[in-house]
Every structure is written in C-alpha cells, then in structure tokens.
Amino acid sequence: MELSRRTLLGGFAAVAGGALVGCSSGINNAGAPAKKNAATELTMWCWPGGLGKSVLDDTIAHFPDPKIKYSEIGGDFKQKLVTTFNGGTGIPDITGLKGEDIASLLPQAERFVDLKTVGADSVLGDYLDWKVKQATTLDGKVIGLPIDVGPTALFYREDIFAAAGLPSDPAKVAEQLKTWDDFFNAGVQLKAKNPKAPLVWDATDLYDMVIGQGTERYISKDNKFIGDQDHIRKAWDTSVKAMTLKIDGKTPSGSPDWNAGLDQGTVPAHIGAAWVALDIKSAVKTSVGKWRLAPTPSGPANFGGSFLAITKNAADPQKAFDVIKYMLSPDSEAKAFTDAQIFPSAPAAYDKPQLKAADKFFGGQVPIDVFGPAAKSIPVAYQSPFDDSVAAPFHDELKTVQTGSKTSDAAWAAAVSKAKAIAKRQGVQ
Numbered sequence: 001m002e003l004s005r006r007t008l009l010g011g012f013a014a015v016a017g018g019a020l021v022g023c024s025s026g027i028n029n030a031g032a033p034a035k036k037n038a039a040t041e042l043t044m045w046c047w048p049g050g051l052g053k054s055v056l057d058d059t060i061a062h063f064p065d066p067k068i069k070y071s072e073i074g075g076d077f078k079q080k081l082v083t084t085f086n087g088g089t090g091i092p093d094i095t096g097l098k099g100e101d102i103a104s105l106l107p108q109a110e111r112f113v114d115l116k117t118v119g120a121d122s123v124l125g126d127y128l129d130w131k132v133k134q135a136t137t138l139d140g141k142v143i144g145l146p147i148d149v150g151p152t153a154l155f156y157r158e159d160i161f162a163a164a165g166l167p168s169d170p171a172k173v174a175e176q177l178k179t180w181d182d183f184f185n186a187g188v189q190l191k192a193k194n195p196k197a198p199l200v201w202d203a204t205d206l207y208d209m210v211i212g213q214g215t216e217r218y219i220s221k222d223n224k225f226i227g228d229q230d231h232i233r234k235a236w237d238t239s240v241k242a243m244t245l246k247i248d249g250k251t252p253s254g255s256p257d258w259n260a261g262l263d264q265g266t267v268p269a270h271i272g273a274a275w276v277a278l279d280i281k282s283a284v285k286t287s288v289g290k291w292r293l294a295p296t297p298s299g300p301a302n303f304g305g306s307f308l309a310i311t312k313n314a315a316d317p318q319k320a321f322d323v324i325k326y327m328l329s330p331d332s333e334a335k336a337f338t339d340a341q342i343f344p345s346a347p348a349a350y351d352k353p354q355l356k357a358a359d360k361f362f363g364g365q366v367p368i369d370v371f372g373p374a375a376k377s378i379p380v381a382y383q384s385p386f387d388d389s390v391a392a393p394f395h396d397e398l399k400t401v402q403t404g405s406k407t408s409d410a411a412w413a414a415a416v417s418k419a420k421a422i423a424k425r426q427g428v429q
Contacts, residue, residue, distance in 0.1 A: 041069045042320055046096035047077045050147065050306060051327070052336030059327045066316065068323065078105075085111055091313035093320050097144050099305040102134050103383040105143070112143040113310040118321040120145065126330065126346050130380045135307050138221065144307025145324050146345035148336070150273030151374035152209065152301045154183075154294045155280060157287065158363065160268040161186075164193035170365060173294040180210070180238050183297040187247035190268070197268045198249035201258060203242035204398045209271060210235035211391075212301025212381075218391060218419065219384035225423040227390055228416045236394065236415075240401055240408045250402060259283040271296055273303040274343040274371045281361055291362050293370045300374035305345065347376060386426040393418035 042063070060068045071092070073080055078101045084090055085108075097105055105112075115124075120142055124132050127146045135144035154173070162168035166186050167176045177183050187199030200206065211217060211232070218227040226232075242248050251258045251267060253276075261267030263284040270276060280291065308324040310317050326332065333344035334352035349355060350372040358364045384390075397415035400406040406414070 040066050042066050042094060042314075042316070042323060043069045043071065043092040044094040044323075045071050045073050045077075045081070045092040046308075047098070048072055048074060049340060050096050052332075052339030052342055054339055055327060055332045055336045058332070058335070059323060062326060063319075063323055066319065077101075085311075091311050093311060093314040093316075094324060095309055095311060096147070097135070097307040097309050099134065099150075099307070100388070102144065102307060103387060104385040106135075106137050107385055109137050109141050109143050111312055113312060113314060113317045113320075114141040114143065115145060115310065115321065116140075116142055118310070118318050119325075120321070123325055126348060128345055128347065128375060128378070130302075130378050131305060131345050133380055134305075134383070135309075144309040145328050147306045147308060147328060148304070148333070148342045149345045149375055149378070150275060150302050150304030150343060151371050151378060152212075152271055152273050152296045152303065153370045153374060154269060154271050154296055155276060156269040156292055156294065157265060157290055158292045159287075159290045160194065160197055160265055161190070164190045164197075166190060168292070170292050170294050170370075173292070177294065177297050180206075180241075180298050184241060184245055184247065187242070188245055191247055194265075194268075196266050198247050198266075199269050200242045200247050201249050201251050201253060201261075201267050201270055203239050203248035203250075204395065204402055205253060206242060206271075207235050207239040207394065207398055208303075209296070209301050210238045210298070212303065213296075213299045213379065215379045215381050217381055217383055218387050219382075219423065219428055221382045222429075223384070223427070224429045225390070225420055227394070227419045227423070232394070233412070236398070236408075236412060239398055243402055248402065254279070263287050274367070275304065275341050277361075277367065278341050288361055289363055293362055293365055293367055295370060295374065299379075300377050302375075302378045305343075343371065343375070347372070350375075384428070386423060386428060389426065390419045390423050390428075393422070 056070065060070065077098060081095060124142065128149060131146040131149055132142065136142050156173065158168045166189060167173045177186055190197060190199050214231050216226060216231050218225065218232065220226050249267060251261060253270065253272065258267055262280055263286055270280070308328060310320045314320045330344065330346040330348035330352065333346050334349040334354045336342040337344055338354045344350065350368050355368040356366060358366050393415045397411040401408050401411045
C-alpha cells in the first residue's frame with residue numbers, strides 16, 4: 001500500500017506534514033468524544049485532515065440549531081469508533097468512515113442509519129456510482145455518503161523523459177504508454193540512458209495498482225476464495241516483471257529516499273492517487289514546473305476515499321442527513337479540494353472553477369483533465385471484509401522476490417497457501 005500524506009492524516013505512518021482541520025467554533029480538538037445534549041447538539045467525528053476546514057466552518061455556521069459539535073479523533077479511528085459503539089455511550093450522531101475500513105463495517109450495518117430511509121435516493125446519483133457501491137450492503141442498504149475518492153495517474157518528470165528520448169508531452173505519454181508493457185519498455189530505455197533514474201520507484205507497489213484495475217479481488221460475493229486465480233497472478237507477474245527487468249528502484253513511497261529522489265531525479269515517476277500531488281509538491285524544490293501528469297498505464301485504479309455516516313444513536317437522523325448532504329454537495333467538495341486536495345466524489349464538482357485551474361507545478365496542466373476521466377472509469381470490484389487480511393501474504397511474499405530470497409514461483413505458492421489458510425479461518429470457502 002502506498003504511504004502518503006493522506007494516509008498519515010488518516011492515522012498511518014507516512015510523510016510528515018499536511019493541512020489539518022483547524023480549530024473553529026464548535027470543534028473539540030482534544031481527541032476525546034464530545035458530550036452530547038440531544039436537544040441542542042449534533043456530534044460529529046472525523047480524523048485529522050478528513051474534511052476541508054472551510055467546508056467544516058461553513059457547515060457549522062449554516063446549521064446553528066442544533067449546534068454541530070465536531071471532534072477530531074486522532075490515532076486508530078476505526079478502533080476508537082468500534083470501541084465506543086461497544087461501550088454504548090458517547091456514540092457520535094455523524095461519523096467519518098475510511099475507505100479502507102468500509103468493507104469491514106458493512107457487516108455491522110445495523111449500527112448505522114440506512115441513508116435511503118432519510119432521503120439519500122435524491123442525491124446518490126450525484127456521486128460516482130462505484131463509490132456509492134462501496135458503502136452499499138449486499139441487500140441494498142447505504143451506510144455512507146462519499147466524501148472523496150483517490151483516482152490514480154502517472155506523475156512524471158518531463159525533463160528526464162525528454163533527455164532519455166522518451167515521449168515527454170502529456171498527450172504523447174498517454175498515447176505511447178498505454179499498457180504496463182509500454183511502461184516497462186520505457187523503463188528499460190530510460191535505464192539505458194540514465195541508470196540512476198529507475199522508472200519504477202518500488203515494484204511491490206504496482207501489485208495493488210493492478211489489483212485495483214480489475215473487477216475481482218481475493219474473495220467472491222458468494223464468500224469463496226479466488227486469490228489463486230488468474231487476475232491475482234497477473235498482478236503478481238506484473239510486479240515481478242519490473243523486478244526482472246531491473247527497473248525497480250526499491251524505494252518505498254513516502255520514505256526519505258523517495259522524497260529526495262523526486263527532486264534529485266532518481267525517482268523520475270510515480271503512479272499514485274490524486275492526493276499524491278501534495279506529497280510531491282511538499283518534497284521538491286528544484287523541480288517545480290518540471291512535473292507532468294498522464295493516465296495510468298492499463299487504466300485507472302482508486303486508492304483512498306472516505307464517507308460520512310449517521311449512527312443509529314443519532315437523536316435526529318433527518319437533520320444529520322441534511323448536514324452531511326450540505327457538507328458533501330458539489331460546491332462543498334470543490335472547496336474541500338482547495339483546502340487540502342480532498343478529491344471530490346461528486347463529478348459535478350469537476351466543472352467548478354477550483355478544479356479547472358491550471359497548475360504551474362505541472363507546467364500549466366489542468367490536473368482534473370487527467371484525474372476526472374480516471375475517477376469516472378474506476379472498475380467496480382467487490383471487496384470482502386476479509387480481503388485485507390487475505391492480501392497480506394501476497395505483499396509479504398513479493399518482498400522476498402524483490403530481495404532475491406525466493407523465486408517468484410516459490411513465493412507465489414507460499415502466498416497462496418498462507419492466504420487460503422487465513423481465508424479458511426475467517427469462514428471463507
């Protein structure tokens with residue numbers, strides 16, 4: 001999984017820095033649950049950086065009665081939320097739900113209001129369909145309204161590509177680097193011209209990227225293990241091919257070497273979500289204006305993106321829905337993008353002035369021209385609550401191939417064996 005500023009703000013170790021939600025009226029930043037008076041307050045929880053500051057301030061001002069009491073919860077957000085649910089007291093009316101947690105929370109749908117019962121049908125069509133489906137149970141309940149998404153693109157150094165004789169104009173890169181094979185061939189050419197600039201920053205990162213470009217993961221909707229099938233092996237082989245071609249920089253994203261390499265040219269490209277722009281911009285000094293954007297080879301994937309939900313504890317579910325509907329309108333999502341690159345889940349926001357602006361960092365490109373079409377084209381894939389635990393052996397065993405301690409076939413066999421055992425313990429067939 002990619003390390004980034006966004007994952008740091010979401011409670012994971014990564015690059016330091018980033019725009020956090022600041023203090024405003026009604027905000028409790030102590031990290032402890034705010035006490036609620038049901039007659040006068042709606043309590044809301046989210047993690048640092050999960051909501052745009054101006055949007056939060058505007059929403060609090062727009063809904064003075066009942067007053068919104070916001071608490072910024074640091075640390076392991078999901079664990080704190082589940083612990084509070086289990087304790088039965090201090091449960092917020094409105095809560096954020098992280099994209100990486102949503103699959104594990106769907107089986108607990110009874111803890112949340114089905115948003116269709118409070119009018120969500122009138123706005124669900126405003127959001128990317130695949131994102132809404134992530135928060136929809138198999139029997140059709142919707143437990144969260146989308147905050148944001150993380151469509152991917154290729155970030156690359158135009159000057160380094162040009163010096164190696166590679167296509168460097170974004171349109172030509174899009175035309176000539178359409179597939180992973182195209183991308184790897186470019187990596188071989190780049191290495192021949194510039195051995196210190198491997199095109200692939202860390203080959204193991206490509207594995208999840210290829211998984212995300214497909215319509216199946218590790219467990220099927222009927223709860224059967226499919227992690228040994230061709231779609232997973234394809235992702236595995238793609239990652240291993242970058243290693244075999246020796247275009248793997250073995251530089252994990254978010255690491256100090258990755259940050260330095262972005263500016264020094266030893267990390268000339270990165271494929272990541274829209275919010276990776278924050279990481280790159282914060283890391284570089286001398287290469288401002290030399291970066292460009294192009295579509296992800298072989299199609300887009302998504303990393304990140306969260307939801308706002310209403311708990312069954314909510315004193316006034318209808319009023320709570322009015323709040324989240326206002327907070328996640330296209331206008332508000334465009335403001336959140338300006339606040340902290342929180343990429344909108346409502347496509348109507350893509351036509352707002354905030355997202356249509358040219359970006360000097362990317363040589364005057366308009367990033368939404370790349371990320372907008374990508375966001376609309378993310379494939380829909382069922383994600384089981386057990387996918388993450390089943391995926392872990394594949395990540396671990398890929399590292400053994402990267403270090404040379406195992407062959408690809410031996411590591412694959414070990415990964416499948418371990419994953420099947422984990423799946424079986426979880427009740428997967």
